[in-house]
Amino acid sequence: MVVTPWEVSGNIDYARLIKDFGTEHLTDSLIKRIEKEAGESHFMLRRKVFFSHRELDVLLKEHDEGKPWALYTGRGPSGKTHLGHMLPWFFTKYLQDAFDVKLYFQITDDEKFLCKSDLSAEETHSLAYDNALDLVALGFNPKKTFVIVDTDYAKTLYKIAIRVAKKVTTSSAKAVFGFTNETNIGMVFWPAMQAAPCFLPSVLEGRPIRTLIPAAIDQDPYWRIARDIAPKLGYPKTAAIHSIFLPSLMGPGKMSTSIGEHTTIFTTDSPEEVEQKIMKYAFSGGRSSLKEHREKGGDPEVDVSYQWLRIIFEPDDTKLKKIHDDYKSGKMLTGELKQILIEKVNAFLKKHQEERERARDKLDGFILKD
Amino acid sequence: MVVTPWEVSGNIDYARLIKDFGTEHLTDSLIKRIEKEAGESHFMLRRKVFFSHRELDVLLKEHDEGKPWALYTGRGPSGKTHLGHMLPWFFTKYLQDAFDVKLYFQITDDEKFLCKSDLSAEETHSLAYDNALDLVALGFNPKKTFVIVDTDYAKTLYKIAIRVAKKVTTSSAKAVFGFTNETNIGMVFWPAMQAAPCFLPSVLEGRPIRTLIPAAIDQDPYWRIARDIAPKLGYPKTAAIHSIFLPSLMGPGKMSTSIGEHTTIFTTDSPEEVEQKIMKYAFSGGRSSLKEHREKGGDPEVDVSYQWLRIIFEPDDTKLKKIHDDYKSGKMLTGELKQILIEKVNAFLKKHQEERERARDKLDGFILKD
Numbered sequence: 144m145v146v147t148p149w150e151v152s153g154n155i156d157y158a159r160l161i162k163d164f165g166t167e168h169l170t171d172s173l174i175k176r177i178e179k180e181a182g183e184s185h186f187m188l189r190r191k192v193f194f195s196h197r198e199l200d201v202l203l204k205e206h207d208e209g210k211p212w213a214l215y216t217g218r219g220p221s222g223k224t225h226l227g228h229m230l231p232w233f234f235t236k237y238l239q240d241a242f243d244v245k246l247y248f249q250i251t252d253d254e255k256f257l258c259k260s261d262l263s264a265e266e267t268h269s270l271a272y273d274n275a276l277d278l279v280a281l282g283f284n285p286k287k288t289f290v291i292v293d294t295d296y297a298k299t300l301y302k303i304a305i306r307v308a309k310k311v312t313t314s315s316a317k318a319v320f321g322f323t324n325e326t327n328i329g330m331v332f333w334p335a336m337q338a339a340p341c342f343l344p345s346v347l348e349g350r351p352i353r354t355l356i357p358a359a360i361d362q363d364p365y366w367r368i369a370r371d372i373a374p375k376l377g378y379p380k381t382a383a384i385h386s387i388f389l390p391s392l393m394g395p396g397k398m399s400t401s402i403g404e405h406t407t408i409f410t411t412d413s414p415e416e417v418e419q420k421i422m423k424y425a426f427s428g429g430r431s432s433l434k435e436h437r438e439k440g441g442d443p444e445v446d447v448s449y450q451w452l453r454i455i456f457e458p459d460d461t462k463l464k465k466i467h468d469d470y471k472s473g474k475m476l477t478g479e480l481k482q483i484l485i486e487k488v489n490a491f492l493k494k495h496q497e498e499r500e501r502a503r504d505k506l507d508g509f510i511l512k513d
Numbered sequence: 514m515v516v517t518p519w520e521v522s523g524n525i526d527y528a529r530l531i532k533d534f535g536t537e538h539l540t541d542s543l544i545k546r547i548e549k550e551a552g553e554s555h556f557m558l559r560r561k562v563f564f565s566h567r568e569l570d571v572l573l574k575e576h577d578e579g580k581p582w583a584l585y586t587g588r589g590p591s592g593k594t595h596l597g598h599m600l601p602w603f604f605t606k607y608l609q610d611a612f613d614v615k616l617y618f619q620i621t622d623d624e625k626f627l628c629k630s631d632l633s634a635e636e637t638h639s640l641a642y643d644n645a646l647d648l649v650a651l652g653f654n655p656k657k658t659f660v661i662v663d664t665d666y667a668k669t670l671y672k673i674a675i676r677v678a679k680k681v682t683t684s685s686a687k688a689v690f691g692f693t694n695e696t697n698i699g700m701v702f703w704p705a706m707q708a709a710p711c712f713l714p715s716v717l718e719g720r721p722i723r724t725l726i727p728a729a730i731d732q733d734p735y736w737r738i739a740r741d742i743a744p745k746l747g748y749p750k751t752a753a754i755h756s757i758f759l760p761s762l763m764g765p766g767k768m769s770t771s772i773g774e775h776t777t778i779f780t781t782d783s784p785e786e787v788e789q790k791i792m793k794y795a796f797s798g799g800r801s802s803l804k805e806h807r808e809k810g811g812d813p814e815v816d817v818s819y820q821w822l823r824i825i826f827e828p829d830d831t832k833l834k835k836i837h838d839d840y841k842s843g844k845m846l847t848g849e850l851k852q853i854l855i856e857k858v859n860a861f862l863k864k865h866q867e868e869r870e871r872a873r874d875k876l877d878g879f880i881l882k883d
Contacts, residue, residue, distance in 0.1 A: 253671070253675050256675060256679065257675055257678065257679050264672070264675065264676060294668075294671065294672050294675070295668070296668075297667050297668045297671035297672065298664075298665070298666075298667045298668040298671075298883065301623070301664065301667035301668075301671055302634070302664050302667065304699075305623050305626060305627055305634065305664070305699050306634060308627065308697055308698045308699030308700075308702070309626065309627050309697050309699055310697070311697060311698050311699075312694065312695050312696065312697055312698070313683070313692070313693070313694045313695070313696050313697070313698055313701055314694035314695065316698050317694070322683070323683070324682065324683045324684035324687070325682050325683070325684065326682065326683050327678055327679050327680070327681060327682055327683070328678045328681050328682070328683055328686050328701050328702050328704070328705060329674075329675050329678030329679055329681075329702060329705065330678075331683055331698050331701050331702060332678070332698050332699060332701060332702030334698070335698060335699065513668065
């Protein structure tokens, strides 16, 4: 198992990640507190799609006391947006709607340019604005959502980043991110740019505002540096809530375009592409023959179609349980399970693609400018 | 002898620096070419105050062919401006006036914040605008002079700097600048910010514009990285013309506030302070007794007052020669020599301080904004 901000491979052992990264389990009692404050439940909490956190309890206590806080998450624009990228965004929208807080969304075109040898700065900049359409399409509150494209907001970010960078030695950045002497000097500095939005709300409003980061757990190392630095700069430590990865169509691990376009579903895929990809590639927990499947049943734990329903596309627990039980008993075949997912994904994408086109006119209002 | 962008100490052997740094001697024939193109001579060329260069010959050839070029120099705002800082500025003004070219002047408040543990970002930012007054006071062409305060022009600089940074490994930055694993990650990245203005004129005008950097030779390592990178980014290599250091009042080496305020003269010093400092501290090439001085004469080569006249304050070769000969013969005493320098410095500072106050209203027009 390898889990870094740049690579996720092998069979992911999430319990071990909590131990290795030094984060905390998202306990049932903490989930209940979120739901109570939020006024509504969310299936990603009930199903432990979000499973780990840092100081979420502190943030909730402050929220009780009326202290302000803000959400911060983002996207590295190395290609088109796929469903795996959007997993934390769905949950972030739930949090923004429930708590009525500001969201700062950082699109790291500088990082993707610096770490991808085949991408030009023009390409990552263009991808940043393309990817932002997917965020806007989800219907985030336009008055409280601020999209940061790093190279277009660098004046403000850089001023904060140098304050962070002054407190981080090269050896510390090497240890946390696995940098070597061959790493380019832009990447070595870049964790400071990634940390900057943790403190941006406090800087912009001139009062302490803790940030909460919903993100996949592989991004956690960035916040460890931001958290170490926070007290030295006089800002609140960033809290975090960590999700699992949406598995690739091909099976366990994180969905990633770099493995191959056929293992992912993009937000711009046509209904036919979605159907083809899921039918052809979605890893099945079914048996090798119809007869055996009817007798022994399938395994929903490894079946990607079932997992996608569980993680994103079937919010209704009762319906999900029926799918689970029918598949496990052998009553439901893999082809039928896949068909359920295809319908769910295509229904989502139909609406999303319409909203995505409408987002082109709205986007400028979301972009933070300095 | 230690000569790096951050430290200059020991007895400076300029011939060895040319060899160590791999620059070229500024030959008499090249000086003649500059003077011919410029239409007038400059005492700093005749006296080899500027003594080394990189590809100045290439730049002059292109100038002959009508190709555009621009000047680039700057200032690290770690304290008040002193006369040593201004040495290259006087010569830069000669070049701007003679060749009617644009000057980009970078004030590196980010670097000084990053490398000085006792300076806050607010302090270096404030010093940047204070130091800029000294540049404006010298009468640079307001239509062709662009002052860059790094943190206030970071959006444009960062976009160029990441293109540079992507081509520079950590080990290469370590080798050139003596960085270690204990160096903070802001400093490791910073050479890319320093290199950015080399390419800025080409970026802003959308056509290749070579830059020429007049600077003290200790700054040369920055341009080596910029020069290595230039062809990879498709920009002309930066040319350079290097000066010696103005010696400290206490004797050989580079004048530096960090040694002690009494070894330098600031642009804001009063006539009394100037007189006191020179009378008390200016290292003398005189003999230990009046009798011995009259008999054997003084040594203008080590006398700081004489050297300051030679390097900055007595442009008239005939007058300088008379001072040299009178001092060397013993006809002129150290006190008399110091008095000549005091008058010259105070005459300069009287006018400079008036212009410096006027510069407060003009400054904003010089600042490059993004």
